[in-house]
Amino acid sequence: MVSSAENHSGEGNKLLFTPGPLTTSRAIKEAMLRDFGSRDTAFIETVRRIRRQLLKIAGVSQEDGYEAILMQGSGTFGLESVVSSTVPGAGRILVVVNGAYGERIVKMTRILNIDARVLRYEENMPADIEEIRRVLAEDAAVTNVCVVHCETTTGLLNPVEEIGAAVRERGCFYIVDAMSSLGAIPLNLETACIDFLVTSSNKCLEGVPGFSIVLARRDALLATEGAARTLSLDLQAQWRGLEANGQFRFTPPTHTILALEQALQELEAEGGIAARAARYQTNHAILMEGMQRLGFHTYLSPDRQSYIITSFYYPDDPNFSFETFYDRLNRKGFVIYPGKLTRADCFRIGNIGQIFPEDVTRLLAAIEYTLKEMGVQLKATVTESAA
Ligand SMILES: Cc1ncc(COP(=O)(O)O)c(C=O)c1O
Numbered sequence: 149m150v151s152s153a154e155n156h157s158g159e160g161n162k163l164l165f166t167p168g169p170l171t172t173s174r175a176i177k178e179a180m181l182r183d184f185g186s187r188d189t190a191f192i193e194t195v196r197r198i199r200r201q202l203l204k205i206a207g208v209s210q211e212d213g214y215e216a217i218l219m220q221g222s223g224t225f226g227l228e229s230v231v232s233s234t235v236p237g238a239g240r241i242l243v244v245v246n247g248a249y250g251e252r253i254v255k256m257t258r259i260l261n262i263d264a265r266v267l268r269y270e271e272n273m274p275a276d277i278e279e280i281r282r283v284l285a286e287d288a289a290v291t292n293v294c295v296v297h298c299e300t301t302t303g304l305l306n307p308v309e310e311i312g313a314a315v316r317e318r319g320c321f322y323i324v325d326a327m328s329s330l331g332a333i334p335l336n337l338e339t340a341c342i343d344f345l346v347t348s349s350n351k352c353l354e355g356v357p358g359f360s361i362v363l364a365r366r367d368a369l370l371a372t373e374g375a376a377r378t379l380s381l382d383l384q385a386q387w388r389g390l391e392a393n394g395q396f397r398f399t400p401p402t403h404t405i406l407a408l409e410q411a412l413q414e415l416e417a418e419g420g421i422a423a424r425a426a427r428y429q430t431n432h433a434i435l436m437e438g439m440q441r442l443g444f445h446t447y448l449s450p451d452r453q454s455y456i457i458t459s460f461y462y463p464d465d466p467n468f469s470f471e472t473f474y475d476r477l478n479r480k481g482f483v484i485y486p487g488k489l490t491r492a493d494c495f496r497i498g499n500i501g502q503i504f505p506e507d508v509t510r511l512l513a514a515i516e517y518t519l520k521e522m523g524v525q526l527k528a529t530v531t532e533s534a535a
Contacts, residue, residue: 162478162481162482162483163481163482163483163503163507163510163511164483164498164501164503165482165483165484165485165497165498165499165503165511166483166484166485166496166498167300167328167351167456167457167485167496167498167500168328168348168350168351168357168498168500168501169350169356169357170350170351170354170498170500170501170502170503171501171502171503172354172355172356172407172411172501172502173354173410173411173414173502175410175414176354176355176356176407176410176411176414177356177407178410179406179407179409179410180356180403180404180406180407182403182406183402183403184402184403184406186395186396186399186400186402187395191400191402191405192393192394192395193394194405194406194409195218195390195394195400195405196394197409198216198218198405198408198409198412199215199216199217199218199390200216201412202216202361202363202412203215203216203363205330205331205353205412205415205421206330206335206336206337206345206363207334207335207336207337207338207339208336208337208338208363210366212338213365213366213367214337214338214363214364214365214366215363215364215366215369215387215391216361216362216363216364217361217362217363217364217383217386217387217390218359218360218361218362218386218390218396218400218405219359219360219361219362219381219383219386220358220359220380220396220398220399220400220401221359221360222348222350222357222360223325223327223346223347223348223351223360224252224360225360225381226346226347226348226359226360226361226362227252227253227256227325227327227346227360228256228260228378228381229360229362229378229381229382229383229386230323230344230346230362230383231253231256231257231260231262231294231323232256232260232262232376232377232378232381233372233375233376233377233381233382233383233384234292234321234323234343234344234368234369234372234375234383235257235262235291235292235321235375236291236372236375237374237375239262239263239289239291239292239375240262240263240264240265240287240289240290240291240292241257241262241263241264241265241290241291241292241293241294241323242264242265242266242267242280242283242284242287242290242292242293242294242320243257243264243265243266243267243294243295244267244269244275244280244293244294244295244296244306244311245266245267245268245269246268246269246270246271246273246274246275246296246299246304246306247271247296247299247300247301247302247304247488248299248301248488248490249296249299249300249301249325249327250295250296250299250325253294253296253325254266260377263289265283265287265290267279267280267283271299271301271302271304271447271489271490271491271492272302272304272447272448272449272452273304274304274305274306274307274452275295275306275307275311277307277310277311277314280293280311280314281314284314284315284317284318284320285318290318290320291320291321292320292321292322292323293311293315293320293321293322293323294322294323294324294325295308295311295323295324295325296324296325296327297324297325297326297327297328297329297330297333297335298326298327298328298329298332298333298454298456298457300327300328300456300457300488301459301488301489302447302448302457302459302489303448303453303454303456303457303458303459303496304448304452304453304454305329305333305452305454308324308326308335308340308342309339309340309341312324312340312341312342313341315341316341321343321344321368321371321372322341322342322343322344323342323343323344323345323346324340324342324344324345324346325346326345326346326347327346327347327348327351328351328352328456328457328500329347329352329454329456330345330347330351330352330353330361331347331351331352331353331354331415331421331424332351332352332421332424332425332428332455332456332500333421333425333454333456334421334422334425337363337365342363342365343364343365343368344362344363344364344365344368344369344383345362345363345364346360346361346362347360347361347363348360348361349361349401349404349407349408349411351500352424352428352456352500352501353408353411353412353415354411354414354415354501354502355404355407355408355410355411355412356404356407356408357404358401358403358404358405358407359401359404359405362383364383364387369383369384369387370384372384380397380398385397425455427504427505428455428456428499428500429455430505431455431499431500431503431504431505431507431508432455432456432458432499433455434505434508434509434512435458435497435499435508435511435512436450436458438508438509438512438515439458439460439497439512439515442512442515442516442519442526443463443526444460444461444463444526445460445461446458446459446460446461447459447460447461447489447492447494455499456498456499456500457485457496457497457498457499457500458496458497458498458499459487459489459492459494459495459496460494460495460496460497461492461493461494462493462494462495463519463524463525463526465524465525465526467522467523467524467525468522468524469522470486470493470495472522473495473518473519473522474486474495476518476521476522477511477514477515477518480514480517480518481514482510482511482514484496484497485497485498497511
């Protein structure tokens, strides 16, 4: 495997400890040094190969009745494509929310004028499967259910498999936002009863930004005929286009697709999702141990914390300013991320992408040094973890 130093060499390359876009390998960046016409047969073949490989990552295939659809735009475009194309005209979507990304889906339904019922939890509480069962049993108007797998707001994981079983029992369509989890956490579409999964080219698959990916159960996709509310985000039309001649309906993100092809080869060379998960777990363990040693506290309790991204409370010290902390780390070559919580002052550190244990160790040293530069004292003063 390419070393961390090789990946990050070059003018201006910083290590991204963010929820995405993420640090990518040098080979992925180099894969984009080619121009392709959208009708080039080699490009069309690449798209076909990628679509097959993406299904394999989620444990299914076309033969099993699943389809991979690539949609231009970031992850949100893929989600909006699914939400706007799969809820029937007179349907109702149940949206499970415990963070900013769940809230974004609710916002989509408002703009699209889709009837939505919202089940809200605190940002440190996973969805309650029993409550979801009760709502589905009492509300026969619900046709679709949507949940975020890893709420990147905090790093919280929702029980997507259990929810899937409950949704399938009621005969509703099940949509999972697996933006920051696919590639990092093993997930099987069939056993989790997922009808539509949305992820992005630039998170744990370790490609670059440019398109989103929808993995769909074909029968569910066919059953949504006529539900689309927009032209460019029409999921079924996009799929039909890709199936008919392998082409996108509108300008494809050619270079980004070449990057994903390389990224998928690297995922396989790494040993698949199990090996990638192990690397991310090691990164996360080093991060947690180091941040605890420095005196930081996490927003989530350890049993709810995924190994993808972590929210840390600001130190309770008047010398601490997130902007200064961020800028000083940035100048040292480390990019962290602001928080997205409604009721707590936190910042986030991701440990996904082409990040290796030695990178996390270097980040921790930079954090320790930066705190000293800022005159921030942590150990005795930091706020306790959320109840
Ligand atoms: C869980 C989740 N959903 C949706 C999104 C939105 O994706 P994008 O910023 O690519 O539109 C993100 C981005 O981090 C995410 O983590």
